[in-house]
Amino acid sequence: MNAQNKRMPKGGRVDRSHSIEFSFDGEGLAGYRGDTLASALLANGVTLVGRSFKYHRPRGILSAGPEEPNALVTLGTGGRREPNLPATTLELGAGMAAESQNRWPSLAFDVQSANGLFAPFLSAGFYYKTFMGPTRRSWKVYEHFIRRAAGLGRAGTEPDPDRYEVRHAFADVAIIGAGPAGLSAARAAAAAGARVVLIEQDFLLGGQLLAERSDGAAASWLSRVEAELNSFETVTLMKRTSAFGIYDGNVIGLVEQRNQDCPPYSGQARQTVTMLRARSLVFATGAIERPMVFPNNDLPGVMLASAARIYLNRFAVLPGRKIIVATTNDGAWRTAFDLAVAGAEVTVVDLRTTIPPALVVEATRLGVTVRTATRILNLRGGHSVKRATLKGPDGQFEAACDLVCMSGGWSPTVHLASHLGVKPRYREDIGGFVPGVFPANQFGAGAMMGIYATADTNEDGHRAGIEAASFCGKSAPVPAPSKLDLGETVPALLRDFPCAQGGKAFVDFQMDVTTKDIELAHREGYESIEHLKRYTTLGMGTDQGKTSNFPGLSAMAALRGATIPETGTTTFRPPFTPVAIGALAGRATGHHFKPFRRTPMHDWHLANGAEMLEVGLWMRPWFYRQSGADVSEAYVAEMRNVRRAAGLMDISTLGKIDVQGPDAATFLDRIYANGFAKLQVGRARYGVMLRDDGIVFDDGTTTRLAESRFFMTTSTAKAADVLSRLEFLLDTAWPELRVAVSSVSDEWAAMSIAGPESRAILAAAFPSLDVSNEALPHMGSYEGEWRGRALRILRLSYSGERAYEIYVGATAGEQLWSSLLEAGRPLDLKPYGVEALGALRVEKGHVAGPEIDGRTTLDDLGLGRMVGKRSGFVGDVLRRRPALLAHDRQRLVGLECMEDGKRLRGGSVLFRPDEKATGHGRGRVTSVTFSPERDRYVGLALLAGDLATEGSEVVAVYPMKAETVRARIVSPIFLDPQGERLHG
């Protein structure tokens, strides 16, 4: 193959002084700066670029834009591997290594295509029939083959080393599409005084103007307008930027590709997502040419007519020498003329009987053969088109060819305009859908509104620009539109009807949907366009059916004998073009995925051997290395130390809420299931909150600091929800209560000292404090100062030991922590982590998150007696619904492992010893720990009430590890049921 043997010696918008080397399937090739991967492949004579999705048919390049269904490639290796990229949108870059997809063992010889093995399985509705019908079981047999056969490219599995960014931007007027309409709109809106952002997916401005000769009137108009736009400081040109979605409030989702001149390791983001909020929005998204539908219309060498013209005029590539141009309208004749001027032998095959005389005259002048009322019946060729069978008024005939250009008319690109719900409306005169009624802050211009001739398009863009600016209150006088008339005749269109005798005639190239699939869908009753889409997968590929939508609904309309508006169109949803997840994530990956919250003692933990654990957003010490080699050794050692001497725990993550006001006690009485109005000043109380539906919401303690001031703590997990709920009730339900709540979570560092030695250590650390049982009893509190910072001590226990929660101004947290450890060293005070904390509370039978799981009631958790005869609190009425009081509801029990050398595991399913261990069982283990106290594994479980008799036996099954263990039902309080350790 000669290097770039299809490249014209001059012309085009490629820089011949700047050669770019790249590879395709390992073969080294060269193109020029200004090429796309597709144009560079065509310049090198590469026409076979991929295999199709289901049938593995050879495919070439159909289009020259983001509508490309066939020429999908994979770029990059390792973590940079990215599949399914349309070669037609990839700006050629130095060293670009592209691979074809969906072929094995090679692109030229593909086994599955060669034997056609799977074709019978893959007709329309295959998946539905397989999953839903009596053949459901056969899926297991076929799955392996089907998955391998029917798939596009594979993504990389390694972490992506590139950087992505997400940013927000604002504009008065955003214009999507920089063709003649968009450029005119931008010029007018900027002149009117608006801040304008002009968005173009290509790396050049111009849109369809780039299909014109690079040295003609269109080119000079383009450079003049581009220069004019550049002179405005208020205009931002965003090239290489695709608008992928339109969202509420005129927010446009944009993804910008890095300039290919910028090396991948420069540190510049590979892709940048911009969420652009615009006061008004102009859609100038142009139109997409329709393929024609005839047998073997998917052969490499069959191309949209407009694409061939772009390859010729923009990229100086002549993709064929003996060319058939098949059309239903005037537009493709321009392709025929340009190809003829470039030296090709061209035949125009027009479906219409009457052709505008001017076209015929020009064709004759250029030596173009004209066949009217003629269509393509079939194509032949292996890896590239070679012969066409045509049918005209005088019958069938054959013609040799190496390129077929086709045009079934144009479809306005209404996708983006439809995202917010503007319904497309069919226009009979242009044979296409245009947007319906726009909201006041959106405008459409040019080909996307069905206005095709360049002269009209410019004027329409100019008008839209003025209107969009005026919507933003920018109405400075605007100079007249910059005129450009390319003399196009408005395409008088004849609707193409599919012809499908003698081979597969493709409607959707990417999803391999043929006319036969549409016939099958029609025959089986899937006539609605939305059903047709889902039954045949028409339009469900990565190209979103940009080229297949209209031919598909047109074929269905014909089968039903219905009109196009009766048949309708499917709903267009974001994204318009695929967006990499990495781009949407931006920098929010790894440790930047979410914020990390650190307690005031965080650095101390790290410096002292703590293994940290993520708990929600918080980082908490899991266990300390000094306590043991791994977590299971360490937590038991830490537990033993708490039970024997004392331990210190960082509890700064608890939610802390200041509640004050004359009605604070009344308020607490309503939000807690147990009463608080009679709580004495200086005393604390454990409290449980319910949701309105009677399910337990959260638990914690509240201390009465003064008559009308309380200090509430919540669980770490529910801190934000509880505060929000309190504010909700005060703002919406009981505005008459004079209460203010505010979060003081970050104001306090908090630590808990627990164990038999805790009182002695407290006395050593605060020599002036009276720590006696009389001065500071269980549930007592102290308010004071420590080194000039606020100090609050609450005698509360979670572990079952005598314990004190010590709160100090956050900035003094680490100081107090260290000073407590110092004071406690002679008495063996050691820090412990959340694993030991959880284990201690299980041993004591305290419920926590695994039991308060949004499904349990007070009675389920054995807390019903706290409420007594109270009423009038949140959740009181609905907690008494009969189903929540049922005798057999699962309720909290303790479990003790009965088998030596075995363990209980959280999540195990519980069964009766005499029943088969299948299904959901009678309950489940919620929390487990090794209990040094009992010298065996113990746990908390929720178990069907009728089985929950202390002393009886259950079987705990853990299918993940195929473990089964016998356990005895016991009281959930494994330690000190009388609470002597707390009160002494």
Place this chain on the structure above:
Amino acid sequence: MLRFECPCCGPRDHDEFRYGGDASVRRPAHDDPDPEAWYAYVYVRKNPAGLHREFWQHVTGCRQWLVVERDTRTHVISTVTFARASQA
């Protein structure tokens, strides 16, 4: 990408807010013992195609609970008021 005109903080992105449910349902008095009233309040909702009154809290702003009137068909927001004011 909704945007609310917070009566305290001005126009803000909806990322700063937390949805709080239907504001057209009336909460029973705290000591109302009628299960039907509570059932209706907790579970029974209309799903209007059109104007909908709903609670939103400006969680990363002033923390006020607001009543927002939003058209469910177009997402156009017609009014935003303090919930306290609308309850009075």
